[in-house]
Amino acid sequence: MKVGFIQCAIISAVFAIAGYIVFSSASVEASLPVTVAVSLLLSGIVTPWLASFLSSSSPASVKTQTASKATEETATLYVGNLPYKANEDAVKDYFKDFINVQSVRLMKDRRTGKRKGYGFIEVVTEDVDSAILELNDKVFLERTLKVRAAREKGDAE
The missing domain is CATH 4.10.860 (DNA Excision Repair, Uvrb; Chain A)
Structure with missing residues (x-):
């Protein structure tokens, strides 16, 4: 923390x-x-x-939302092979057709400020595995996306 x-x-x-x-x-x-x-x-x-x-927890963990969303669970998904020209709003608009998106974070190079081609999407879902199956290998702006459950920093594969 x-x-x-x-x-x-x-x-x-x-x-x-x-x-x-x-x-x-x-x-x-x-x-x-x-x-x-x-x-x-x-x-x-x-x-x-x-x-x-x-009491706030890390973004990659599955957690319970506050009073109004007490029954909804969130999960963070890693999304790779994103187009470099895509911004957070475009990614959120694309994914909202498939799943309830809470937030989008696209990674950028610290030195140049250019996007790295991957990011993390926090979604509301009860079944992370079915969401990954539905979203993996979808084509977005002529690129085939790679979607999987996000891991905590430092977790080895």
């Missing part, structure tokens, strides 16, 4: 302000209401955000 710089800065700033308010008060009696107010603020705003942030 990675916590971004901005999230760390926000949490640090909130705790720094809370500590300054509490410890800069002249008397203990005056700091008690401030301490209670700050702890209520932190439990009401920061805690739910932090809990939802920490």
